[in-house]
Amino acid sequence: MPRQINYYVRLALKNLARHRRRTLLTVLAVAVGLWAFIVMDSLLAGVDRDSGRNVIDLETSHVQVSAAGYFAHRDELPLDKTLAAGTADSKLIKMIRSDSRVSGVTSRIRFAAQLNNGTDEFPVVAVGLDPHRDPEVFTLTDYIVAGRKLQNGEYGASLGKKLAELMELKIGDSFTLVMRTAANTFQAIDLEVVGLVNSPHPMVNTGMVFLPLDVAANVLGLDGRVTEIDLRLGGEEAVDRVTKDLRSSLKSSGFNVDVSSWKDLSGSFLAISQGKRLYNGIFLGLVMVIAAVGIVNSVLLATIERTREIGTLKAIGMNEGDIVRLFLLESTGIGLLGGIVAVGLGIATNLYLVNVGIDLTSMIGDMEVGYPINGVIYGVWNWTTMVVAFLFGLAICPLVGWWPSRNAARKDPVEALRHA
Amino acid sequence: MKVLELTNVTKEYTQGKMQVPALRGVNLSVEAGEFLSFAGPSGSGKTTLLNLIGCLDRPTAGSIELAGRELAKLTPLELARVRRQEIGFIFQSFNLIPVLTAFENIEMPLVMLNRFTPAEIREKVMAALEEVGLAGLESRRPAELSGGQQQRVAIARALIKNPKFVLADEPTANLDSENGQAVLDLMARMNQKNGVTFIFSTHDPMVMGYARRLVRLKDGRIASDEEVDRHAKAN
Numbered sequence: 001m002p003r004q005i006n007y008y009v010r011l012a013l014k015n016l017a018r019h020r021r022r023t024l025l026t027v028l029a030v031a032v033g034l035w036a037f038i039v040m041d042s043l044l045a046g047v048d049r050d051s052g053r054n055v056i057d058l059e060t061s062h063v064q065v066s067a068a069g070y071f072a073h074r075d076e077l078p079l080d081k082t083l084a085a086g087t088a089d090s091k092l093i094k095m096i097r098s099d100s101r102v103s104g105v106t107s108r109i110r111f112a113a114q115l116n117n118g119t120d121e122f123p124v125v126a127v128g129l130d131p132h133r134d135p136e137v138f139t140l141t142d143y144i145v146a147g148r149k150l151q152n153g154e155y156g157a158s159l160g161k162k163l164a165e166l167m168e169l170k171i172g173d174s175f176t177l178v179m180r181t182a183a184n185t186f187q188a189i190d191l192e193v194v195g196l197v198n199s200p201h202p203m204v205n206t207g208m209v210f211l212p213l214d215v216a217a218n219v220l221g222l223d224g225r226v227t228e229i230d231l232r233l234g235g236e237e238a239v240d241r242v243t244k245d246l247r248s249s250l251k252s253s254g255f256n257v258d259v260s261s262w263k264d265l266s267g268s269f270l271a272i273s274q275g276k277r278l279y280n281g282i283f284l285g286l287v288m289v290i291a292a293v294g295i296v297n298s299v300l301l302a303t304i305e306r307t308r309e310i311g312t313l314k315a316i317g318m319n320e321g322d323i324v325r326l327f328l329l330e331s332t333g334i335g336l337l338g339g340i341v342a343v344g345l346g347i348a349t350n351l352y353l354v355n356v357g358i359d360l361t362s363m364i365g366d367m368e369v370g371y372p373i374n375g376v377i378y379g380v381w382n383w384t385t386m387v388v389a390f391l392f393g394l395a396i397c398p399l400v401g402w403w404p405s406r407n408a409a410r411k412d413p414v415e416a417l418r419h420a
Numbered sequence: 421m422k423v424l425e426l427t428n429v430t431k432e433y434t435q436g437k438m439q440v441p442a443l444r445g446v447n448l449s450v451e452a453g454e455f456l457s458f459a460g461p462s463g464s465g466k467t468t469l470l471n472l473i474g475c476l477d478r479p480t481a482g483s484i485e486l487a488g489r490e491l492a493k494l495t496p497l498e499l500a501r502v503r504r505q506e507i508g509f510i511f512q513s514f515n516l517i518p519v520l521t522a523f524e525n526i527e528m529p530l531v532m533l534n535r536f537t538p539a540e541i542r543e544k545v546m547a548a549l550e551e552v553g554l555a556g557l558e559s560r561r562p563a564e565l566s567g568g569q570q571q572r573v574a575i576a577r578a579l580i581k582n583p584k585f586v587l588a589d590e591p592t593a594n595l596d597s598e599n600g601q602a603v604l605d606l607m608a609r610m611n612q613k614n615g616v617t618f619i620f621s622t623h624d625p626m627v628m629g630y631a632r633r634l635v636r637l638k639d640g641r642i643a644s645d646e647e648v649d650r651h652a653k654a655n
Contacts, residue, residue: 003531003534003538004531004532004534007527007528007531010524011517011519011520011524014519014520015519017519018518018519308513308515309515309517311515312509312511312515312517313517314476314500314503315474315476315503315509315511315515316503316504316509316528316529316532316577317500317501317503317504317505317529317532318500318504318532319496319497319500319501320496322532412477413476413477414471414476414477417476417511417515
């Protein structure tokens with residue numbers, strides 16, 4: 001049998017070379033489909049990675065501790081569920097810091113407000129942050145593109161650059177922030193723009209105002225209290241473990257708190273991420289349908305052109321199984337070549353995507369796409385995807401080639417030999 | 421020794437709603453080593469008869485016993501095995517596989533038998549090429565060979581597995597007379613040398629002249645069946 005297989009493989013390769021252009025086009029159809037899958041997967045994984053990083057660095061931190069019941073209502077930004085953790089020497093913060101896996105801790109007050117520039121008003125999420133401790137956890141200060149960092153006690157604010165442009169504010173200008181206090185009364189303060197932020201997280205750029213924690217606590221009537229304690233960990237892999245451990249250790253120490261990981265806090269983003277995976281699967285399916293049509297067409301044409309040869313092979317003694325095998329080897333050859341080309345192109349494209357990336361601003365400008373990422377998106381090396389794409393091509397080609405091959409093998413030899 | 425027995429063989433083809441008879445009750449017995457020709461005009465049933473003997477088709481009625489086996493009782497797989505092991509075909513249009521070299525075309529039946537080592541196959545194929553006068557042309561593809569050379573390759577392919585029968589449908593129809601005669605000489609020589617039974621069809625009187633037994637067909641029936649004394653004819 002191995003000798004027969006060798007002979008059939010040789011014959012299949014020669015048959016593939018018989019119509020080089022047709023074979024090349026079919027191989028290209030398969031290769032382009034698989035290549036697109038590899039590239040899509042790389043970009044989606046890159047977007048996931050960078051989005052996750054942006055969420056952690058600029059929005060949620062690795063792990064967040066809040067008052068009991070805050071997590072369930074977090075979208076409403078309530079001020080009646082707060083923690084006594086306004087200062088670094090609070091008991092709760094000291095206890096959190098005692099965990100060696102925690103590398104940074106800061107406190108924030110997050111609240112809903114209206115930004116008024118004297119002419120227009122715009123709803124924003126305002127964040128009171130500790131200018132000294134915040135950089136332990138968040139990277140906001142890395143993205144200040146104009147002005148300076150906040151200082152304790154000042155009636156100053158950092159704004160997202162796009163928000164500032166929208167509200168026609170620049171460094172040195174003043175605006176009014178209107179909010180409800182913890183006692184549910186209206187409060188308004190005038191703040192001076194001291195810094196502009198242009199981060200890779202669109203929400204920070206377009207809808208957030210940052211002010212000193214002590215000022216926020218004062219105007220909101222939250223003396224010494226905060227809405228969240230944010231934690232930076234030594235490594236992201238520890239997030240689930242630390243979240244779980246903190247839940248039990250803080251509870252056993254008598255703290256009635258919610259402990260949430262960034263994944264808990266970013267449910268919608270992760271749901272979109274899952275959706276993207278499904279989309280990529282559907283995309284792969286569609287692309288492969290197109291490739292499959294090419295393969296079926298190619299094998300079908302071959303069986304029609306070689307009808308008399310099929311008759312001859314049957315006369316010489318090949319049975320239906322032998323003829324199916326012969327054509328399946330040809331389809332497999334197309335899949336093999338398509339897979340090799342796709343992986344080769346995929347590696348070349350990924351080299352570019354990983355190192356240079358695609359600048360989205362040139363395509364969509366400042367438009368928000370509902371995803372915590374903007375600027376340049378990068379690819380990610382995923383060798384499993386390349387192996388999957390290669391094996392998929394190798395499997396799908398003989399699979400779709402089976403039907404025309406079987407039809408060819410069933411041809412009546414007398415009719416086949418008579419074929420002109 | 422009788423190697424082929426046809427008893428009251430009928431073959432009808434369906435054309436639209438019509439049943440068209442191609443063979444009407446053919447009875448024939450063939451001994452091992454015969455050099456037999458079916459002769460007759462187009463439509464007389466020569467090719468149909470060869471197809472039935474060659475296990476490529478089944479009769480509508482009657483029985484065909486080939487080398488002791490009743491063909492009607494064989495499954496398609498068994499029929500393929502009979503073709504692979506016991507029958508060699510030579511076609512009017514040579515029917516070589518165009519992407520394969522002469523060597524690869526000839527080795528195909530041996531590969532399919534799966535009994536020989538690559539060295540044995542090489543030895544047999546080279547000997548066959550020598551025998552048919554194509555030594556040195558083993559690397560050529562069919563398109564690089566003349567019609568006569570292609571038919572020699574086809575003869576080598578048919579004989580390489582040492583079959584019981586070689587069936588040839590109008591083997592010289594696509595050749596000029598010189599090449600046709602050369603091919604017939606070769607077939608006759610192989611028949612005498614190896615004792616293989618040759619059954620071929622023709623409507624060419626020159627080809628008929630080579631046959632030692634001439635079975636004339638007319639309208640699907642055997643019109644005559646005669647032994648031919650080639651020596652007498654030659655004299």
